[in-house]
Amino acid sequence: MSQPKPDTHPDPTLRDWLQAAILFGLGLYFAYTLASGSLTNYINARFAWLAAFAAPVFLILGGLHAYRLWTRSPEEDHDQEDGHDHGPVSWGVLATVALPLLVGVLIPSRPLGADAVDASALTGAGLIGGGDSAVLERDPLEWTVLDWLRALNASSDLSAFNGQEANLLGFVYRNDQFPAEHFMVTRFVMSCCVADAAPVAMPVRWPDTAGLPNNTWVQVHGVFQLGEFAGNLFPILQADALETVPEPEHPYLYP
Amino acid sequence: MLPRLLILAAGLIVLTLAIAAAGSPQVVIQTFSTRLLGIFIEAAPFLLIGTLVSGLIEAFVSRELIARLLPRNTFLATGLGGLLGFVFPVCECGVVPVARRLLNKGLPVPVAVSFLLAAPIMNPIVVASTQAAFGWSAVFWGRFLIGGLVAVGVGLVFAFGARPEDVLREPALPAPNPGLTLRVHLPARPSVVARLLQAAHLATGEFFEMGRYLILGACLAAGMQTLVSQDVLLALGRGPVVSVLVMQALAFVLSVCSTVDAFLALAFAGTFTTGSILAFLTFGPMVDIKSTLMFLGVFKRRVVVYLILLPLLMTLLASVWLNLNVSL
Numbered sequence: 001m002s003q004p005k006p007d008t009h010p011d012p013t014l015r016d017w018l019q020a021a022i023l024f025g026l027g028l029y030f031a032y033t034l035a036s037g038s039l040t041n042y043i044n045a046r047f048a049w050l051a052a053f054a055a056p057v058f059l060i061l062g063g064l065h066a067y068r069l070w071t072r073s074p075e076e077d078h079d080q081e082d083g084h085d086h087g088p089v090s091w092g093v094l095a096t097v098a099l100p101l102l103v104g105v106l107i108p109s110r111p112l113g114a115d116a117v118d119a120s121a122l123t124g125a126g127l128i129g130g131g132d133s134a135v136l137e138r139d140p141l142e143w144t145v146l147d148w149l150r151a152l153n154a155s156s157d158l159s160a161f162n163g164q165e166a167n168l169l170g171f172v173y174r175n176d177q178f179p180a181e182h183f184m185v186t187r188f189v190m191s192c193c194v195a196d197a198a199p200v201a202m203p204v205r206w207p208d209t210a211g212l213p214n215n216t217w218v219q220v221h222g223v224f225q226l227g228e229f230a231g232n233l234f235p236i237l238q239a240d241a242l243e244t245v246p247e248p249e250h251p252y253l254y255p
Numbered sequence: 256m257l258p259r260l261l262i263l264a265a266g267l268i269v270l271t272l273a274i275a276a277a278g279s280p281q282v283v284i285q286t287f288s289t290r291l292l293g294i295f296i297e298a299a300p301f302l303l304i305g306t307l308v309s310g311l312i313e314a315f316v317s318r319e320l321i322a323r324l325l326p327r328n329t330f331l332a333t334g335l336g337g338l339l340g341f342v343f344p345v346c347e348c349g350v351v352p353v354a355r356r357l358l359n360k361g362l363p364v365p366v367a368v369s370f371l372l373a374a375p376i377m378n379p380i381v382v383a384s385t386q387a388a389f390g391w392s393a394v395f396w397g398r399f400l401i402g403g404l405v406a407v408g409v410g411l412v413f414a415f416g417a418r419p420e421d422v423l424r425e426p427a428l429p430a431p432n433p434g435l436t437l438r439v440h441l442p443a444r445p446s447v448v449a450r451l452l453q454a455a456h457l458a459t460g461e462f463f464e465m466g467r468y469l470i471l472g473a474c475l476a477a478g479m480q481t482l483v484s485q486d487v488l489l490a491l492g493r494g495p496v497v498s499v500l501v502m503q504a505l506a507f508v509l510s511v512c513s514t515v516d517a518f519l520a521l522a523f524a525g526t527f528t529t530g531s532i533l534a535f536l537t538f539g540p541m542v543d544i545k546s547t548l549m550f551l552g553v554f555k556r557r558v559v560v561y562l563i564l565l566p567l568l569m570t571l572l573a574s575v576w577l578n579l580n581v582s583l
Contacts, residue, residue: 019463026299033296042293047387050300057303061462064455089463096467099474100295107288115282116289118485192388194293195476195522 015088016069022094023062025101030055038109040250043193111251112188114173114214117199141167145187145202146253152235161224161235166202168237169248172216173201174209177230183209185220185237190252197252203229206239219245266474283481290477294522298469298515301384303462305514308380309349310458314450316343329363333410336366337403340374346381346465346513346540350374351549358419369410372566375513375540376402385536388517394524394532397577398517402537405569412565422558465512468545472509476522485526492527495578499571502531506539513540530578538570 030051033039039051143151145168152158170185178184184201188194204220205227212218222239229236324342325332345353354371358364375381376399389395413422445453479488492498502523511519520535542563550559 019459023459023462030296030299039296041289042296047297051296054300054303057300057307061455061459064452065459068452068456089460093463093467096470097463099470100292100299103288104292107284109292110285110289112286112289116286116481191390192521193297193518194290195297195480195518196388196524197293198525 013088015091015094018094019089020062020066020069022098022101023058023065027055027058027062029101029104030058037249040252041109041111044190044254045250046254047192111247112194112197113171114186117173117186141165144168144253145170145185145200146189146255148202149200158233158235159226162226164224166224166237167219167221168202169219169245170201170217172212172214172218174214181205181207181209182229182236183212185218187253188251189255191255200253202237203234204237204239206242217245217247219243266471287477287481290480291473294473294476294518295470298473298518299466301380301514302465302469302512305344305346305380305512306458306461306465307454308344309346309461310454312343312345313457314454325362325366329365329414330411332363333365333369333414334407336369336410337373337407338377339370340376340378343374344378344380346375351546351553355423355553358423364419364422365410365414368413368562369407372409372541373403373406376537380514384514385517388521394529394536397533398536401533401570401573402540405537405566405573406541408569409562409565412561422554424553424555468510468512469515472511472519475509476519480522488526492523492531495528495530496575498528498531499534499574499578502527502535503538503567503571506535507543509539510543510545511539516540528578530574533577534570534574538566541566
C-alpha cells in the first residue's frame with residue numbers, strides 16, 4: 001500500500017492459474033483415490049472421511065481461485081497487498097505442492113510390499129503387545145498373521161501350537177538368509193497411515209518356493225510345527241495347500 | 256527465496272544420489288512414493304481444515320475479543336493464555352501477528368508469551384490430528400501436558416517486570432509493519448459472502464505456504480524410512496539424550512505446521528525414544544525456522560533468544576527426564 005505497483009504486475013499470471021490448477025488436481029486426485037480404492041494403499045480405511053472431505057474442498061477452493069482470476073480487475077489487485085497475500089506464490093512453492101500430485105498421478109499406486117520389509121524389523125515385536133483379546137476367541141482358522149503373533153506372544157509354551165491348524169493371507173517375503181523351502185507370509189500393520197506401517201510375518205514351509213516370487217499374495221493353509229527359523233525356535237506353518245490370490249482390497253491389517 | 260530453492264535442490268540431489276546408491280531405482284521410487292503419499296494424504300485434509308479455520312477467523316473475528324476474554328490476575332491469565340488456542344485455533348504461523356497485536360493492545364507480556372507458545376499446540380485441530388496419529392496414548396497426553404506447562408512456564412519467566420516496550424522492537428510499537436498487520440478493521444463491513452470469499456482466498460494462500468513445509472518434511476521422513484536402515488535409526492534413536500537433540504533439530508529445520516507434524520513424528524515413533532517424539536511435538540510448534548523469522552520481525556533480539564532457548568531447554572529437560580525415568 002505504501003508502494004503501489006500499478007501496471008507492472010501482470011494479472012492474472014501463469015503462476016496464479018497454476019495454483020488453481022493444482023488445487024483442482026488435488027481435488028480430483030483425492031476423489032480418484034477414494035473411488036478407485038487406492039486410498040487404502042496409503043491410509044487406514046477409518047480415515048477415508050478425510051479424503052471425502054478434502055476432495056470437494058480442494059475443488060471449491062480451486063474453482064473460487066479460478067473465478068477470482070477470471071473476474072479480477074487490475075484495480076482490485078491493490079486490495080490484496082496486505083496480510084500474507086503478496087500476489088502469486090513462488091515457483092518453488094508451486095513445484096513443491098505439485099510434487100505429491102505428480103507422484104500420485106505418474107507412479108502406479110501400490111501398497112507397501114516385500115521391498116519395504118526391513119529384515120531386522122520383521123519380528124514386529126513392538127506391535128504385538130496389547131491388542132484385542134476378543135479376537136483370540138474367534139475361530140483360529142480366521143486368525144490373521146497379527147492374531148497368531150499376539151497369541152504366540154501371550155503364550156508361555158510355544159509347543160502348545162504344534163498341530164494347530166491355520167489359514168493365512170499375506171504376501172510372500174523371502175531373503176537370502178531363509179532356509180530352502182521356506183518363506184514368510186507377511187502383512188503390514190497400520191494404525192494411521194503408511195508412516196507407521198510395520199511388517200508382521202509368520203514362517204511357512206512349502207516345497208515350491210521357487211515358483212513364489214516376493215510380493216505374490218497367497219492364501220496358505222497348514223498346521224504349525226515348532227522348528228528352527230532364522231536362529232529361533234518358532235512355530236512354522238507346514239503348508240498343505242497354497243493358492244495365489246489377488247491383492248486384497250485392504251492390503252494392511254489394522255490393529 | 257534463494258535459500259528455499261537451495262534447500263529444495265540439495266534435497267533433490269541427495270535423494271537422487273541415495274536412490275542411485277540403493278540399487279534398484281524402480282523399487283526405491285515405488286516404496287518412497289507410497290510413503291510420501293501416505294503422509295500427504297493423511298495430513299493434507301488437516302492442513303486444509305487448519306487453513307480454513309484460520310482464514311475464517313481472519314475474516315470474521317476481531318482480535319480485541321481475545322484480550323477481553325482474559326482475567327485481570329497475571330498468573331491466572333498466563334495460565335489461561337495457554338488455553339486460548341482452543342478458542343482461536345491458530346498454528347505457529349498465525350500466532351505471531353496475533354500475539355503482537357495483543358501486546359500492542361495492552362495484554363500483559365507473560366499472557367501474550369504463553370499464548371504465543373501454547374496456541375500452536377493447544378488447539379482442537381492439533382488435538383484431532385495428534386489423536387488420529389497416536390490414539391489416546393502417552394504421546395497424545397504428553398504433548399498437551401508438556402506443551403502447556405512449558406508455554407505457561409516461559410510466560411511466567413516474563414512475568415517478572417517485562418513491559419511491552421521491553422520486548423517489542425521499536426518500529427513494531429507505534430506503526431506496525433503493513434506486511435504483518437491483521438485486517439481487523441475491515442473497511443465498510445463487507446457482506447458475509449465477501450468475507451467467506453476472503454476466507455477461502457486466505458486459506459488457499461496459506462495452504463500453499465504451509466503445504467510446502469509439510470511436503471518437504473514428508474519427503475524427508477519418507478526418504479529416511481525408505482533409504483536408512485533400521486539399525487542406523489535405532490542406533491541414533493535409542494540414546495535418551497541424543498535422540499531428543501536429533502528430534503529437536505529436525506523439528507526446528509523442518510518447520511512443519513503443528514496441525515500435521517504428528518504424522519511426521521509417526522514415521523520416527525518406531526525407532527526413536529518416546530521422549531524424543533514428545534520433544535518433536537512440543538518444541539517444534541513453539542520454535543522453528545519460520546517462527547524464529549517471525550519472532551525476529553516483532554520482538555527484540557534478546558527476547559527472541561529467550562523465546563528460543565527457554566522452550567528448547569525446558570522441552571529437552573522434560574523429554575530426557577521421561578526417557579530416563581518413565582517407561583512409556
